[in-house]
Amino acid sequence: MSAPRPDRVTLMAYVDGQLASAHSAEVEQWxxxxxALAAEVAALQAQRQALRDALDPLLDEPVPARLLLRxxxxxxxxxxxxxxxxxxxxxxxxxxxxxxxxMPQPHAVMAQAQDEGAMHFVRQAELAYAVYTPDPxxxxxxRNGSDLTTxxxxxxxxxxxxxxxxxxxxxxxxxxxxxxMPGKPAAQLMYQDGRGKRITVFxxxxxxxxxxxxxxxxxxxxxxxxxxxxxxxxxxxxxELPRAQMLQAAKVLYQRYAPQAQPDAAPAARPMS
Amino acid sequence: MLDRHRLLIEQIPHLRRYARVLxxxxxxxxxxxxxxxxxxxxxxxxxxxxxxxxxxWLFSIMHNLFVDQCAVRGSMGAPQALDDLPEALxxxxxxxxxxxxxxLDMIAALQQLSVPLRxxxxxxxxxxxxxxxxxxxxxVPIGTIMSRLSRARSQLRVLTDGEASAxxxxxxxxxxxxxxx
Numbered sequence: 001m002s003a004p005r006p007d008r009v010t011l012m013a014y015v016d017g018q019l020a021s022a023h024s025a026e027v028e029q030w031x032x033x034x035x036a037l038a039a040e041v042a043a044l045q046a047q048r049q050a051l052r053d054a055l056d057p058l059l060d061e062p063v064p065a066r067l068l069l070r071x072x073x074x075x076x077x078x079x080x081x082x083x084x085x086x087x088x089x090x091x092x093x094x095x096x097x098x099x100x101x102x103m104p105q106p107h108a109v110m111a112q113a114q115d116e117g118a119m120h121f122v123r124q125a126e127l128a129y130a131v132y133t134p135d136p137x138x139x140x141x142x143r144n145g146s147d148l149t150t151x152x153x154x155x156x157x158x159x160x161x162x163x164x165x166x167x168x169x170x171x172x173x174x175x176x177x178x179x180x181m182p183g184k185p186a187a188q189l190m191y192q193d194g195r196g197k198r199i200t201v202f203x204x205x206x207x208x209x210x211x212x213x214x215x216x217x218x219x220x221x222x223x224x225x226x227x228x229x230x231x232x233x234x235x236x237x238x239x240e241l242p243r244a245q246m247l248q249a250a251k252v253l254y255q256r257y258a259p260q261a262q263p264d265a266a267p268a269a270r271p272m273s
Numbered sequence: 274m275l276d277r278h279r280l281l282i283e284q285i286p287h288l289r290r291y292a293r294v295l296x297x298x299x300x301x302x303x304x305x306x307x308x309x310x311x312x313x314x315x316x317x318x319x320x321x322x323x324x325x326x327x328x329x330w331l332f333s334i335m336h337n338l339f340v341d342q343c344a345v346r347g348s349m350g351a352p353q354a355l356d357d358l359p360e361a362l363x364x365x366x367x368x369x370x371x372x373x374x375x376x377l378d379m380i381a382a383l384q385q386l387s388v389p390l391r392x393x394x395x396x397x398x399x400x401x402x403x404x405x406x407x408x409x410x411x412x413v414p415i416g417t418i419m420s421r422l423s424r425a426r427s428q429l430r431v432l433t434d435g436e437a438s439a440x441x442x443x444x445x446x447x448x449x450x451x452x453x454x
Binding site: 008009012013016017018043044047048050051052053054055057058059060061063064066067068127130131134221 | 278279282283285286287289290293294304307308311375376377379380383394395397398399401403404419422423426429430433
């Protein structure tokens with residue numbers, strides 16, 4: 001064998017995945033004919049695995065709200081950014097923030113105060129989406145089952161509907177309870193399609209009732225949120241799927257949450273750029 | 274815009290885990306450190322400018338804040354006594370009782386390493402940082418990373434092997450009762 005017998009530093013680097021593949025192959029050749037080396041590598045690997053087994057569960061702990069808030073932009077700035085879009089009358093600002101529902105309209109300025117509440121709602125939905133959808137281990141608190149909607153309905157004090165499937169092959173994984181407004185929790189439902197793409201439904205009571213119902217669309221760096229407010233409840237569908245598919249899913253949810261509404265009463269989507 | 278927040282949010286569980294082990298399991302102290310780290314990251318965001326992965330950069334911020342704290346308290350490098358191992362560090366989601374005991378042994382042993390050794394081991398073996406990233410995060414040469422890593426592993430092996438041979442009686446399965454698992 002041409003390569004020198006690997007020393008401990010080289011073995012560690014091998015176990016840590018820090019060696020170029022050619023050097024890894026040399027270590028493996030040595031181990032194949034040197035039981036002492038092979039045992040040392042096995043011990044290093046076992047220790048590495050034991051460390052991860054011991055510490056990985058810490059990743060599953062729920063993140064305290066105070067830390068999520070530290071990682072979130074101040075709400076006021078966010079609303080100001082939205083109002084800049086409004087005043088400029090531009091559908092999209094270079095830089096990624098695009099609130100297409102704020103296209104200039106006669107009533108847009110009057111709607112601004114109300115929209116700040118809606119922006120806060122959308123931001124909560126986006127944060128909850130960003131936090132929980134990448135989680136490989138525990139994306140939902142309660143899996144889809146007989147008691148999911150019972151539990152959420154009791155905690156939110158409102159009948160919560162969670163269709164088992166949404167258009168586009170989206171299947172209900174489960175849901176979780178989240179902070180919403182003071183004294184009023186929010187719920188998140190998560191769906192996954194056949195390719196592992198996830199979307200979330202975020203819903204909670206709004207601070208102020210509103211008469212207006214309409215699908216609104218907010219884009220942020222590839223994440224799209226469809227939201228609508230039905231009297232005193234807000235609903236947000238967040239994901240990175242094509243808009244047409246998200247809209248289909250949103251329409252189904254809208255119908256399920258308004259059984260008393262006319263079948264054709266789904267709101268028209270606001271400008272879809 | 275959301276980009277930055279998402280990047281940070283995704284790292285919070287890793288930052289909390291690292292801080293928890295640094296702080297010997299004290300959850301409140303650990304989360305204070307995470308909060309300080311997030312605030313510092315926001316104020317220094319432009320200095321990162323998307324160069325490289327965000328995680329090593331956040332760990333370096335946390336390391337520097339922790340070193341500053343220790344300088345004030347004078348506790349850097351002091352091994353933790355086993356008695357200091359708090360309940361808060363105990364993982365709650367492990368599958369079986371036997372597995373849980375192994376995990377607790379490992380965590381207890383980890384607390385007995387000095388902070389510099391613990392840091393290197395966590396960054397490389399648990400958080401998967403490259404040696405170069407770990408060196409930048411901790412502000413030491415790469416050779417120091419490798420020598421600390423070697424020492425940390427040797428000490429940890431002695432600590433865990435010692436406990437394994439200390440004849441802890443195995444848990445018996447008690448028939449007729451619901452097991453803890």
